Amino acid sequence: MSLESKVRKALRDFPYEIKFEVRDGVVFLDGEVETYQEWVEIGLAVGRIKGVEGVVNRIRWKGYPKEELKRKEERRRKLYEENKDRIIGEYDVVIIGGGVTGTAIARELSKYRLKVALLEKATDVSVGASKANNGMIHPGVAPKRGTLKAKLNVRGNAMYDELARDLGVKFKRVGSLWLITPRTLQKYRRYLPGPFYKFVSAYIFPYLVKLKGMLNGVKGIRIIRGEGIWKLEPKATREAWAAVYVPSAGILDPYELVAALAENAIANGVEIHLETEVVGFIREGETIKGVVTNRGTFLARYVVNAAGVFADEIAELAGSREYTIHPRKGVILLFDKELEGWVNHCVTELRFPAPAHTKGGGINPTVHGNILWGPTAVEVPDKTDTSVHPEEIEEILERYREIYPDFPRHRIIRYFAGVRAPTFTEDFIIRPAKWVKNLLHVAGIQSPGLASAPAIAEYAVEQLRSMGLTLEPKPDFNPHREPIPRASEMSLEELDRRIKEDPRWGNIVCTCEMVSEAEIVEAIRRGARTLDAIRRRTRLGMGTCQGGYCTLRAAEILSRELGVPISQVVKENGGRLFNGTVRGEEP
Amino acid sequence: MAAAVKLAGKGYDVALIERKEELGGILDQCIHDGFGTKIFGKALSGPEFAGHFMDEASKLGLDVHLNTYVKSVNAGGDVKELVTVSPRGVERIKARSIVYAIGCRERHPFEIKVGGTRPAGIYTAGMVQRLVNLYGILPGKRVLIVGGGDVGMIVARHLYLEGVESITVVFPEEFFVGLPRNVQQCILDFNIPFRPRTVVKEIVGKERVEGVILVKVDENWRPIPSTEEFYPCDTVIFSVGLVPYAKKLRAIGAEIDPRTRGPVVNEFFESTVRGVFAAGNLVQIFDYVDDAVESAYIAADGVEKYLAGEGRLDNPVPFKPGSNVRTLTPHRLEWEDERPVVAFLRPAVEGRAWIIVRGGNGEILKKEFRQYVRPSTLERIEIPREAIDGAEEVYIDVAGV
Numbered sequence: 001m002s003l004e005s006k007v008r009k010a011l012r013d014f015p016y017e018i019k020f021e022v023r024d025g026v027v028f029l030d031g032e033v034e035t036y037q038e039w040v041e042i043g044l045a046v047g048r049i050k051g052v053e054g055v056v057n058r059i060r061w062k063g064y065p066k067e068e069l070k071r072k073e074e075r076r077r078k079l080y081e082e083n084k085d086r087i088i089g090e091y092d093v094v095i096i097g098g099g100v101t102g103t104a105i106a107r108e109l110s111k112y113r114l115k116v117a118l119l120e121k122a123t124d125v126s127v128g129a130s131k132a133n134n135g136m137i138h139p140g141v142a143p144k145r146g147t148l149k150a151k152l153n154v155r156g157n158a159m160y161d162e163l164a165r166d167l168g169v170k171f172k173r174v175g176s177l178w179l180i181t182p183r184t185l186q187k188y189r190r191y192l193p194g195p196f197y198k199f200v201s202a203y204i205f206p207y208l209v210k211l212k213g214m215l216n217g218v219k220g221i222r223i224i225r226g227e228g229i230w231k232l233e234p235k236a237t238r239e240a241w242a243a244v245y246v247p248s249a250g251i252l253d254p255y256e257l258v259a260a261l262a263e264n265a266i267a268n269g270v271e272i273h274l275e276t277e278v279v280g281f282i283r284e285g286e287t288i289k290g291v292v293t294n295r296g297t298f299l300a301r302y303v304v305n306a307a308g309v310f311a312d313e314i315a316e317l318a319g320s321r322e323y324t325i326h327p328r329k330g331v332i333l334l335f336d337k338e339l340e341g342w343v344n345h346c347v348t349e350l351r352f353p354a355p356a357h358t359k360g361g362g363i364n365p366t367v368h369g370n371i372l373w374g375p376t377a378v379e380v381p382d383k384t385d386t387s388v389h390p391e392e393i394e395e396i397l398e399r400y401r402e403i404y405p406d407f408p409r410h411r412i413i414r415y416f417a418g419v420r421a422p423t424f425t426e427d428f429i430i431r432p433a434k435w436v437k438n439l440l441h442v443a444g445i446q447s448p449g450l451a452s453a454p455a456i457a458e459y460a461v462e463q464l465r466s467m468g469l470t471l472e473p474k475p476d477f478n479p480h481r482e483p484i485p486r487a488s489e490m491s492l493e494e495l496d497r498r499i500k501e502d503p504r505w506g507n508i509v510c511t512c513e514m515v516s517e518a519e520i521v522e523a524i525r526r527g528a529r530t531l532d533a534i535r536r537r538t539r540l541g542m543g544t545c546q547g548g549y550c551t552l553r554a555a556e557i558l559s560r561e562l563g564v565p566i567s568q569v570v571k572e573n574g575g576r577l578f579n580g581t582v583r584g585e586e587p
Numbered sequence: 588m589a590a591a592v593k594l595a596g597k598g599y600d601v602a603l604i605e606r607k608e609e610l611g612g613i614l615d616q617c618i619h620d621g622f623g624t625k626i627f628g629k630a631l632s633g634p635e636f637a638g639h640f641m642d643e644a645s646k647l648g649l650d651v652h653l654n655t656y657v658k659s660v661n662a663g664g665d666v667k668e669l670v671t672v673s674p675r676g677v678e679r680i681k682a683r684s685i686v687y688a689i690g691c692r693e694r695h696p697f698e699i700k701v702g703g704t705r706p707a708g709i710y711t712a713g714m715v716q717r718l719v720n721l722y723g724i725l726p727g728k729r730v731l732i733v734g735g736g737d738v739g740m741i742v743a744r745h746l747y748l749e750g751v752e753s754i755t756v757v758f759p760e761e762f763f764v765g766l767p768r769n770v771q772q773c774i775l776d777f778n779i780p781f782r783p784r785t786v787v788k789e790i791v792g793k794e795r796v797e798g799v800i801l802v803k804v805d806e807n808w809r810p811i812p813s814t815e816e817f818y819p820c821d822t823v824i825f826s827v828g829l830v831p832y833a834k835k836l837r838a839i840g841a842e843i844d845p846r847t848r849g850p851v852v853n854e855f856f857e858s859t860v861r862g863v864f865a866a867g868n869l870v871q872i873f874d875y876v877d878d879a880v881e882s883a884y885i886a887a888d889g890v891e892k893y894l895a896g897e898g899r900l901d902n903p904v905p906f907k908p909g910s911n912v913r914t915l916t917p918h919r920l921e922w923e924d925e926r927p928v929v930a931f932l933r934p935a936v937e938g939r940a941w942i943i944v945r946g947g948n949g950e951i952l953k954k955e956f957r958q959y960v961r962p963s964t965l966e967r968i969e970i971p972r973e974a975i976d977g978a979e980e981v982y983i984d985v986a987g988v
């Protein structure tokens with residue numbers, strides 16, 4: 001059957017007149033549907049077809065934000081016109097996006113003799129999905145066999161010991177534990193009468209999971225039962241019949257990683273331009289000549305599109321729209337550090353098939369001793385929708401209480417949401433653009449994008465090589481980066497020695513997390529310009545009281561170090577910390 | 588400061604450790620009046636009230652360590668050791684007894700599960716007080732205040748007088764829960780708009796707050812469907828309660844009362860770790876600084892007894908909250924002493940009421956009448972030792988009339 005007829009067949013399931021067109025394996029959809037959910041489903045149905053390399057979903061739904069998109073487009077065009085003639089510099093590679101993907105690629109490229117610039121529109125790196133995830137380095141059991149995701153996840157996971165050591169980033173291989181309970185195969189209960197249900201659940205299903213993992217290349221998977229489970233997780237539900245234990249699963253602090261990647265890339269010669277938003281491209285025929293931003297144009301021989309949820313728009317601006325991203329929001333709850341030890345592994349309850357809203361979620365510790373519950377998985381039309389609805393909080397609390405029945409659920413100290421960037425083909429898309437010569441797509445980097453990041457970077461650089469980029473190793477590449485020392489973690493002797501050299505080590509600004517003034521000053525020296533950038537680098541205000549005490553003192557330090565009045569200090573991006581008048585000044 | 592001054596007055600060798608660069612705790616940001624009505628018989632401002640104790644401290648030549656953060660404490664033995672961090676370095680201080688008076692923290696929006704986004708423009712009331720009073724900056728232009736207690740009202744008046752463009756106060760109760768005097772002087776006198784039985788469901792705005800979604804609630808504070816309403820503002824200030832900062836005490840193994848969220852204490856405000864005392868808002872939230880000071884004085888008396896090695900009761904008498912009592916301190920009677928026991932309790936009802944102290948079998952040990960009790964006002968009652976003599980446990984009830 002031709003691709004066309006397969007698509008036609010898939011579309012027959014929907015009560016709409018959907019027009020489509022296939023070009024080089026990419027399917028373009030047009031038409032009108034009632035709901036956003038249908039828009040998603042149609043895209044997915046087409047994306048599932050074998051041989052489809054991308055779905056560009058131009059179908060409209062009721063409530064399609066036409067006006068808003070038009071305004072966005074006009075704003076981009078205006079910035080484009082204003083800035084296209086101002087040349088900033090000439091680069092071998094320009095990377096768009098300062099999340100974990102972009103910074104990992106930047107650092108990988110910094111191993112070679114190349115002039116590289118990374119452009120990030122926000123006031124810091126790591127403000128997209130890379131700041132709002134579980135920080136799990138998945139082992140690679142979950143992705144479908146044969147996908148790029150499976151391959152890069154398993155490889156990325158294996159690369160983390162060395163990478164984390166080089167970058168001075170805390171990384172722990174805590175292992176994951178997937179519980180099999182009476183709920184695991186609930187959907188099949190009626191086909192499995194009496195004791196047969198437990199038998200299949202406890203003695204057959206776990207081996208299928210193990211087999212899947214082994215076929216993906218994951219090592220060390222074990223099936224455990226009974227006391228073995230509670231020895232690892234004493235407080236997990238007693239309902240568990242069996243568990244799949246995967247020792248290679250790890251955890252790290254994702255924004256610490258991204259900051260470290262960025263710092264190390266800079267140390268090796270990469271330029272990182274913050275508050276630099278890509279608004280268009282200058283092309284000559286099928287080749288990109290320049291990347292136009294709100295600050296001017298970066299001439300480029302190669303361009304890497306690592307713009308997360310916005311990768312489809314960047315592709316469109318560049319002239320090679322091969323996929324549409326359907327944003328998928330995930331809400332995560334964060335619990336007090338005082339509960340450290342309640343959960344030691346990345347724990348979840350296997351459900352087959354996975355429930356729609358909490359697919360892939362679970363409970364996991366963080367490297368700082370907090371515990372995370374979540375995430376959810378909800379399709380949202382707005383790529384920047386990181387809102388958390390009270391119902392979502394309750395949903396997570398309900399969903400996971402079953403695996404930790406006695407967990408002190410009231411000790412939430414924060415919740416947040418991130419937006420994943422899946423395409424309709426649901427795999428990573430890392431390939432040269434089809435209709436532009438020197439653009440590399442690194443798109444659809446949804447979960448496990450963090451776990452895969454080091455392998456994605458390696459793979460992306462290989463792709464650039466295949467596109468003609470010459471890679472000449474740099475003998476003076478320095479893979480090491482020193483972390484910002486933490487007063488809370490160093491020995492008393494070391495702390496005393498540091499204070500004697502610089503008394504700011506003895507000025508404790510954040511009491512909950514014991515963050516000193518010296519750490520804040522160091523974070524600023526390394527590029528933090530906003531309160532949130534400081535929080536991510538030092539953990540200031542991340543504890544029990546959530547900044548109630550230290551916010552003003554940190555703002556004071558930022559104001560002093562940056563030489564701006566305290567009323568101008570920024571929380572993140574365009575949000576000034578304070579919006580009111582200053583005594584003695586004109587309103 | 589109160590505990591230190593009292594102990595130094597008794598002749599003990601006292602060190603006072605404070606993490607900030609000056610003494611006074613939260614008083615230095617409370618420039619409104621109303622402090623000291625019980626102790627000094629007049630309404631001072633927070634800094635004035637604190638000033639009194641600072642003067643005492645300097646007269647007595649107290650050993651004050653400012654800018655000094657207590658990192659960890661080893662409270663196990665007879666000699667306790669504190670590790671402090673300050674710009675002078677890491678220091679170890681040995682002491683025979685410790686009084687913790689590290690106050691409280693403000694509850695934040697995540698604790699009341701406010702939804703929506705998390706942009707700039709969200710503050711706690713205490714943060715705003717410091718911002719305005721110590722830095723001279725207003726948080727924003729159009730303000731929504733969440734919480735109808737004293738702190739919320741005081742902040743509302745303050746921002747009104749400082750000239751913000753608009754203010755509204757919302758709270759889930761039927762009416763303001765703070766002192767009637769504050770309702771009059773802070774809200775009604777200035778015609779500040781307020782909405783009872785209303786809470787913030789969600790915050791809206793990407794980089795800066797653009798508004799909130801308000802929702803009406805019923806008498807059980809459950810949202811009423813379809814009563815959501817968008818309220819435009821650029822600033823949301825949460826004044827939704829204070830919580831004892833008990834984690835430091837928990838870290839040394841002291842037992843914590845889930846009701847007060849502060850340490851479990853005996854009648855001399857000694858925690859369950861011997862020789863470690865607690866006073867002020869760390870124990871429970873005191874509405875009046877005068878009561879906080881009294882708790883410190885009592886703790887100082889306790890330190891004296893502890894250091895003198897005075898006797899403890901063979902069978903401590905548990906104190907338990909009875910009907911209509913939300914929180915109660917002390918949690919037990921443990922020392923041999925003559926002085927009456929001072930108990931603090933938070934009623935669960937409003938109106939005229941009897942406070943009844945009774946034994947485990949229902950026998951009434953003491954009764955006191957109150958014209959007006961309410962959940963937001965901490966009640967104080969003195970119980971003579973003779974009244975409790977022989978009781979195996981003591982309950983305190985509040986009975987409305």
Ligand SMILES: Cc1cc2nc3c(=O)[nH]c(=O)nc-3n(C[C@H](O)[C@H](O)[C@H](O)COP(=O)(O)OP(=O)(O)OC[C@H]3O[C@@H](n4cnc5c(N)ncnc54)[C@H](O)[C@@H]3O)c2cc1C
Pocket residue numbers: 096097098099100101102119120121122125126127128129130131132133134135136137138276277278279306307308309310314328329330331332375417418419420445446447448449450451452
């Ligand atoms: C709730 C949740 C939980 C997750 N948990 C895990 C997990 O436990 N383990 C795991 O492996 N993965 C997890 N993931 C997935 C992981 O977070 C992502 O795969 C990863 O962070 C993607 O990184 P990125 O750099 O591709 O995208 P992003 O981090 O989103 O970075 C893209 C960047 O591009 C910038 N940008 C966009 N447009 C422009 C422009 N025009 N000009 C300049 N810059 C631009 C953005 O500002 C942004 O900083 C999770 C994701 C979510 C949402």
Ligand SMILES: Cc1cc2nc3c(=O)[nH]c(=O)nc-3n(C[C@H](O)[C@H](O)[C@H](O)COP(=O)(O)OP(=O)(O)OC[C@H]3O[C@@H](n4cnc5c(N)ncnc54)[C@H](O)[C@@H]3O)c2cc1C
Pocket residue numbers: 511604605606607611612613614617620621622623624655656657658688689690691713716737738741835866867868869872873874875876877879
């Ligand atoms: C907004 C507001 C309005 C009020 N209005 C009134 C009023 O009108 N009338 C009235 O009578 N009362 C009022 N009160 C109540 C009264 O002020 C308080 O009950 C009292 O000040 C509490 O004192 P405290 O010493 O327990 O706590 P705090 O004043 O908070 O002192 C605790 C101290 O411990 C220090 N500390 C904390 N951790 C450490 C550490 N690790 N190492 C070293 N030091 C540490 C802190 O820096 C702080 O200085 C008000 C309170 C507030 C918040």
